[in-house]
Amino acid sequence: MSVIEPATVQAPTLLEARGISKHFGGIVALTEISLGVSQGEAMALVGPNGAGKTTLFNCLLGLLRPDTGSVLFRGERIDRLPTFRRGRLGIGRTFQRLELFTGMTPRQHMLVTERVHRGDGRLWKDLLGMGRPRPEERAKVAEVLDLVGLADVADVPVEALSLGHGRLVELGRALSGEPCVLMLDEPSSGLDDAETRLLVDVLNRVRSERGTAIVLVEHDLAMVAKVVDRLVVLDLGRLIADGPVEQTLAEPAVRSAYLGLS
Amino acid sequence: MSQLVTYALPGIPYGCVFALMAVGLVLTYKASGVFNLAFGAQAYLSAMVFYVAVHAGWPKWAAFVVAVVVLGPLVGLVLDRLLFRFTRTAPPLVRLVPALGLLIAIPSITQMIFGIEPKLGPPAVFLNPNMIYFRFAGFPVDGNEIATTVATVVVVGGLALLFRSSGLGLRMRAVVESPRMTELAGIDADRVGAFAWILSSFFAGLAGVLLAPLYAQLSASNFTDLLVAAIAAAAIGGFSSLSLTLAGGIGLGLAQEILSGYLPSGTILSSGLRPALPFIVLAVLLVVVPRFRLGGEVSDPLAACDPPAPSLDPPPRIAVVSRGARIFAIAVAGALVGSALSWVSGNWLFTITQGLVFAVIFLSITLLTGMSGQISLCQATFAGVGAFAAGQLASHFGMSVLGGMVIGGLLASAVGILVAYPARRLGGIALGLVTLAFALLMDNVIFPYSWAGNGASGLVVPRPRLGPISFGGGGAFFWLALFVLGVAGGAVWLIRSGTTGQELAAMRGSEVAAATIGIDVRRLRVVAFALSAAIAGVGGALYGSLQQTVSPNDFAYELSLVFVVVVATVGVRTVSGAIEAGLAFTVLQQIITSLPTRYGSLLAVVFGLAALSYVRHPEGVVAYGKRVVLDMAEKLVVALERGGSSHGSATGSGRDDGTATGTMEPDLAVGP
Ligand SMILES: Nc1ncnc2c1ncn2[C@@H]1O[C@H](COP(=O)(O)OP(=O)(O)OP(=O)(O)O)[C@@H](O)[C@H]1O
């Protein structure tokens, strides 16, 4: 059996890494990673701690500049685009170490994302008093808050929320931007069982209803299996397996590198 | 060549002193994350104690031991234990404001203790400063040059030895070189932090007594300006390499003297460029060299384990209480306006008007720092641009100050863009340093020109007229100030509740996340500076018109630091905070002028020390006080309702009541 089993691809590739390498001083974080995710696809990226998963996310979003290789979106190179432009293309993401807008409530997180996404906010409108959230925006945001189960704490400043709620705020914020690719960095760590079930539900719904592609970095393999069909395994910055979940988990390289350690 | 050496030699003492301070700066920055802008003030304190002790007839060695060996480290230890050990994981502003407070308070406290009469002819620690001891390849070498070199070599040698041999030294070196590694190795950051503060404060004290004899008189500004050069030296070392920092400090000292040797003497350029050189170096380094962007500020892996910071935004309140607070606020404002226009003396009317004018300037800090989380240390400079523009337009083109105010605001806004654009990639303390560099440059090089602030003689900014209405009188100008404040405050409030305000708040919360959702953070930063500078410019023009003459002294760079401290202490998050800060600033100043002259700088002490509370109350002490009062009022209301409804049906509006029906309203007093 070959190590790399290409997934059956019908839909067009949305986001793609081609030969990305990245090192920090002496640490090689990524070596020649090539990986694509297509429309409506759900894929998990797993690997032991320090495998380079977060680094790959950062390279894809332009938060880090890869040493070599390029990033493509719908077949076009986006290496030179700054992070905010990639965000506007429809790449949404959550952070492993929470990056919340401190001082704001979950509702304000969604409202600002929604505004930015639609892109019709203008300074002169603010100065004329036309910058306040409109009813339809509020309705949309209320929907997202309901979806991720934050309606109860929607108006509590995020500093006062639990880690689990914080993760859900990140998820809701990413969803408010109506992304076509949703990249989640360990979204279930810190969630309780009920919240994890909700998370699985939300991801499956978003994928089936909106056709959003999902890239999920996760340690919880049981949860992974409920969301994705494709599993990609990184180890020490190398891509060691890529294929359907069951099949990939059966590979010897994966067993020794990942399961052996966990 | 020989010319060059002649110019360079007097630079040695400066270079050594810069280097000592810079090494201290890097040590504390790395070990505790605090960029201690107060080292210059600490140097001044040690120099003062040394001066006073020697003049009291103590032997020099005893004075040195007390001022440098004991007092210096003691101050550092106290600051670390009482203050800075709690700020390791805090946001940049929380780490900066207390340091700024100390920078302002320490020199004033020193003067209050040791008197304000001039301290002439500061003594040298050893050797006669001006005596030529020997000739080095034909060039004369004086006592100062020898003394500073010897002291620096000894101390730096000692530090190197410490780093090599002792356990604590090794751990400290590890912290300085790689905080990340240190965290992994589990080094006790607390002890290392304390040690770094002790050591670097000792360096500051030593730098102080070494620097003092270079000037004819002991004056605080010589020492606070010193810090500027130290920061530049630290930037040359990338804020981490101690040997490069050392070399950078010495290099800067030499370069300063060489520069002033070759520039034509007696011009603004030569007298201004010399003090501004370190900051030009700093600004260029920070802006141009990517590695110097302090992006990866000291971050603590345990940060997430700390209890969450108290929320700065108001909790929902019971309707009765928030209505009461609103009525109370309106009553207070009404009483203030009413009294200003009726029974208070002309002197106090002027003070209150001045408070409103400062409130306008302070609104620029509310927008930039409170709403957007950007640190700027050049708001007084923006105000100066507005004031000078209005003055120049009035005197050259006879333009009304009302028009001058608008153009001054626009010009200040353009200047704001000019500063922010090159620095658009920088955040946190690095941005603060660049703006400080800019303020210093404007202060020394631009404002003295006759076409700008016109040096010490300054400019006349007349009181405006509008058709038949003259704003010459105190009462009329009060209305004008109130109107401008209303417009500026309203604008800030509208921006805050609109799209731009939401985006600014997002940038303040997390720049990375803001970019990820599609916000162009760099552009937004420039926008925030443009808006803020415009407000400051309008406020500056208004200030000029109130005072009727202004000079660069009114907008000196130190004032920018004072502004930040005052607004942060009183309340940086809200429009009402800016107004309270403006009034507090001028009213307290007015009260203090009635005290004996010795206490002339009491205001600096009051605000400087109050700024230390910022660590605990980043929402500002006034906002905190309001919250406490409202919490009590709320408890009272709940208790009363409980008592009243215990017999009848439960229709209480208590917040903790599961079936609460009371309307929740955002807390007005902490709102705009
Ligand atoms: N900014 C950085 N500077 C230096 N080294 C880094 C940096 N970011 C990541 N690394 C290193 O790169 C390697 C990959 O890290 P990365 O965070 O991508 O791993 P990960 O797969 O996300 O691990 P985890 O499961 O712990 O989140 C690690 O060895 C890490 O220490």
Ligand SMILES: [Mg+2]
């Ligand atoms: Mg990770």
